Amino acid sequence: MTDSAISTKNIWPNYSSTNTQSTTSSSSNLGKDEFLKILITQLKNQDPTQPLQDKEFIAQMAQFTSVEQLTNMNTEMKLMRQSLGIASGLIGKNVTWTAVDSTGASTVKSGIVDSIILKAGQQYVKVGSEDIALDSISQISNPEAAK
Template identity: 65%
Template sequence: MATNPIVGNVSDIINTNKNATTTQKDGSTMGKDDFLKILITQLQNQDPTQPLQDKEFIAQMAQFTSVEQLTNMASEMKLMRQSLGFVSGMIGKSITWDSTDSSGATVEKSGVVDSITFKDGNQYANVKGEEISLDKLKKIENPVESQ
């Protein structure tokens, strides 16, 4: 059994030890490993005569897991959306997007996608030499054939 019991609210402990337990790139948020370390410490120092006292902490852990899974799903969806298989199907399609002209006004443009390029982790549709970020697209459709 541990000799140093945790005293106080778990969120207070997390906030006071935040700098010591962060591993994220920006150093401002806790990662899942940090959270699990705190959980293990909490469980090791739990009062065996009051095992349900920390039910709020367990609820926070469940919420943390849910948020982590949602984040993972969002990342996977982004990767799926940006996969080469999806965007290569845009070649030959007519797209519509908003652009800013020389006077600063927003103008709606459209054209047929000639190719797809990748730069700095982002994908762009090329229409007559102009690169359009895929997140700027308003519409994708089959091109209208002239008769």
């Protein structure tokens, strides 16, 4: 038996690189646009003798709506988390965070929040000369009263 008799060309001609389209995208997650493209492609290429049943079509449209609503909800949650109004409640509070220095050593620090700043779309609390990302804060408390 020769090597030419056993080839992927003879076994899987439909998987040839010329028969497939590129499936790479900039994101590894499927979003609502990709879901809609899949649904439209499915409708274009369905078997005319066995069209998509109404129940299946309604179920897929419900899935599309769910994907869209989850995407919208995710966006709203990000906006809510980044709201300056909510973060401004931290001003005057004592916060604790873990700082990592250039050698990789971590130390727990705490201090009173002086202000809230926004850099590159992310909020930071200003404690003295340090800017701490909100997601780095591990504890928030009222400052101790002077005795």
